[in-house]
Amino acid sequence: MAGKFTSSTQAIPNVGDVPRHIAIIMDGNGRWAKQRFMPRVAGHKRGVETVRAMVKACIARGVDYLTLFAFSSENWRRPAEEVSFLMNLFIGALQGEISKLHANGVRLKVIGDLSAFEPRLVALIREGEAKTANNFRLTLTIAANYGGRWDILQAMNQLALAHPEKAGCYGEADLAPHLMMAYAPEPDLFIRTGGEQRISNFLLWQLAYSELHFTDTLWPDFDDAALDAAISSYRRRERRFGRTSEQLGGQALAVSPAPTLTPPVTDQDA
Ligand code: IPE
Ligand code: IPE
Ligand code: MG
Numbered sequence: 001m002a003g004k005f006t007s008s009t010q011a012i013p014n015v016g017d018v019p020r021h022i023a024i025i026m027d028g029n030g031r032w033a034k035q036r037f038m039p040r041v042a043g044h045k046r047g048v049e050t051v052r053a054m055v056k057a058c059i060a061r062g063v064d065y066l067t068l069f070a071f072s073s074e075n076w077r078r079p080a081e082e083v084s085f086l087m088n089l090f091i092g093a094l095q096g097e098i099s100k101l102h103a104n105g106v107r108l109k110v111i112g113d114l115s116a117f118e119p120r121l122v123a124l125i126r127e128g129e130a131k132t133a134n135n136f137r138l139t140l141t142i143a144a145n146y147g148g149r150w151d152i153l154q155a156m157n158q159l160a161l162a163h164p165e166k167a168g169c170y171g172e173a174d175l176a177p178h179l180m181m182a183y184a185p186e187p188d189l190f191i192r193t194g195g196e197q198r199i200s201n202f203l204l205w206q207l208a209y210s211e212l213h214f215t216d217t218l219w220p221d222f223d224d225a226a227l228d229a230a231i232s233s234y235r236r237r238e239r240r241f242g243r244t245s246e247q248l249g250g251q252a253l254a255v256s257p258a259p260t261l262t263p264p265v266t267d268q269d270a
Contacts, residue, residue: 005185007172008209012241019188019234021065022058023210025202026050028194028218035218041085046220048093055106057224058138061231065139065184069202073113073147087121090144094124098131105137111180112146113154139184146180148204155179179205186210189234193219193226211237 006013014020029043036042051068058066071086101108110125117125125144155178159170166174176182187203187210195216199207213230215222238245 004183007176008186008241010172012243013185013209015188015239017235018062019211019231020063021067021185021187022063022189022191022230023067023069023187023203023207024054024190025069025192025194025200026219026222027192027196029220031194032218032220040082041089043218043220044086044089048089050219050222051093052097053223054227055101055104055138055140057227059104059106061227063138065141065187067141067143067181067184067187067203069143069146069200071112071144071146072201073145073150074201076116076145087118091121091124094121094128098124098128101128101140102132102135105135106132107135107137107139108132109139109141109181109183110144111141111151112144113150114145116145141181141184143202147201148199149201151180151203152205176205181206189213189230191215191227191230193217193222209239209241211239 026047029047030040031043032046033040033043054068055066070090075086076083098108108128108131110129114122114125152175155175156170158178159175160167162178163170163174181203186206186208190202190207190210191213192198193215195214195218197214211234213233215226215230217226238248240248
């Protein structure tokens with residue numbers, strides 16, 4: 001059941017200068033609007049522009065996967081008007097952006113429990129995914145009604161149904177292909193804007209060995225320079241994956257290619 005990508009807790013992934021996969025919690029829209037005496041939703045609207053800019057910026061920098069947390073499974077707790085504004089914004093963005101994404105070679109993926117969304121939105125998502133399925137310049141994943149715990153549980157349930165005979169003996173490599181983002185390597189760099197230093201039930205499984213970057217910049221203010229600052233900070237990290245600094249043999253910083261694997265590492269993908 002080997003997936004295309006290896007788990008960072010099972011083998012040492014390739015580490016490059018440019019993060020191959022960036023995952024972002026886009027936070028701070030409400031505060032951005034409040035600072036300007038505008039309704040919270042004005043911040044969400046402005047946040048869509050940042051999304052557009054970041055897709056371009058990631059393509060320009062050679063990032064392969066950009067994953068954005070747009071709506072958490074906990075965000076239903078917000079006032080009904082805000083939730084409904086966000087849904088309409090999502091619908092509008094899909095309607096307006098799919099062709100542009102497609103023209104720019106972007107593959108769109110949406111992860112999360114779509115069963116809670118209105119059929120019109122689900123249809124747009126499926127259409128967008130189908131239209132862009134063969135693009136390979138950048139994979140843009142939008143996490144909508146997504147929760148990290150939900151993801152692990154749905155994967156566990158799928159696995160248990162597919163292989164009841166192995167109950168009690170499941171391994172990481174059995175579970176990983178059932179996670180919503182099995183098509184992508186684990187994020188190298190995680191960014192959260194808006195000043196909070198928490199994961200808020202985002203990609204719990206996949207962030208096991210990601211480098212974390214928190215910035216006070218509010219999402220609508222996040223720009224190319226802020227992205228470059230996050231990438232520079234990533235480049236200065238020593239990604240040890242459990243090894244000692246000495247074992248990295250002078251390759252202390254995130255440089256490509258990764259050092260030769262040393263046993264006992266089991267590469268499930270080999
Ligand atoms: C993030 O911005 C967007 C969503 C959660 C949809 P917020 O709306 O959480 O903004 P703040 O945190 O209230 O400023
Ligand atoms: C996390 O932001 C979810 C998204 C950005 C979609 P929140 O603003 O909802 O997170 P908490 O509740 O402050 O942790
Ligand atoms: Mg918030």
